[in-house]
Amino acid sequence: MRVRLENILKQYDELEQVTLTGYKGRPALDHVSLDIHDGETMSIVGPSGCGKSTMLKIVAGLEMPQAGKLFYNDFDMTNIKPQDRGIGMVFQDYALYPVMKGKGNLAYYFQMHQKSEAEMEARVRQTAELMGVDFELLLGRLPDTLSGGEKQRVAIARCIVRDPLVFLMDEPIVNLDAKRRERTRIEIKKLLKKFGITTIYVTHDQQEAIFMGDRITVMRDGVIEQVGTFDELYYSPVNLFVATFIGTPPITILPVQVANGQVIVSQVNHAWNLPEHIAASLPQGALRMGIRPEGWVLNTPDGVTLSVSHIERIPTERAAFVHGNLAGKHINAIASLEQPETKAIALTPDWDKVYFFAAEGEEVIYTPGTPDFF
């Protein structure tokens, strides 16, 4: 099922729409349009209060927009009742019925809708098969006796058993510890692939968004900044906000001057010659240069001196982050483990990995574009 939001405006009551930083004055969703393909998982990320949950509520019919429309394929769903939208929702707090065993939780929908016992039994059996080998065991247990990950599996199964057209997931694994989160997200991803149900997946965790989403939507203050694959967002961000939001550790942004084919970090009076194709793409004068941790080449003869504060091992790699300070900015650079302990290190940008932004505002002047390493 293709799900399409068209120009959605959602403004909560002004008195209610306060955040920790006070009333922000903007609609929770400010004319938002988004097209989610059939069978796709779309991750939604963005800072707290940017409108992620509101978007899910609009799709679920739990909130009504003041303007705009929601479509399933070409069918206008905007005024369809929540219970008729074929939605399966999974939240962070599972919301299982505590006095019912796993099976009771799955069966409840069939009882509420006066469906036959036979239909219920058949669907529960099918769902248990889909959920995997050991799922049957969970059906006989009360929610209180299940781990967080197991509760979440039952919550997902409870959605699946209803045969939803669309899945909405709002931080479904945020309450699990790191190890369970890892395992559960792999499991959810496998299930989503298996069902091929169009899914909107809200998370504040970028790694999770990348892992779960076929594409990612980046939101800020009620608007969508960019929609794309991780590579598109990472290598071709549309503005400074997306460039700094996507990527951990984040990109470093250095004020620079561009003149006569050179880029100069004025604060430390260091200049590099720019490759011709980059020099030709840049205006002269003040700009900002963005470099990600993997965008530095270490121990170079023309390098700028980084004063090293500490070195942090990257557990899953044979590498470490070198942390330090350059022109008052925190720099992260990736080093091999052979890099000796040092107080200072010479760095040069890898010119295939640099970004340039306007000196003021958020305009992107130059991005590396997606490298063809696949």
Ligand SMILES: Nc1ncnc2c1ncn2[C@@H]1O[C@H](COP(=O)(O)OP(=O)(O)OP(=O)(O)O)[C@@H](O)[C@H]1O
């Ligand atoms: N029921 C409500 N009544 C009034 N204002 C609301 C309501 N729900 C959300 N808001 C406001 O709408 C804006 C968007 O909220 P929303 O919950 O959609 O953001 P979010 O991106 O999901 O945030 P978080 O990541 O913190 O969950 C915020 O300013 C919030 O305060």
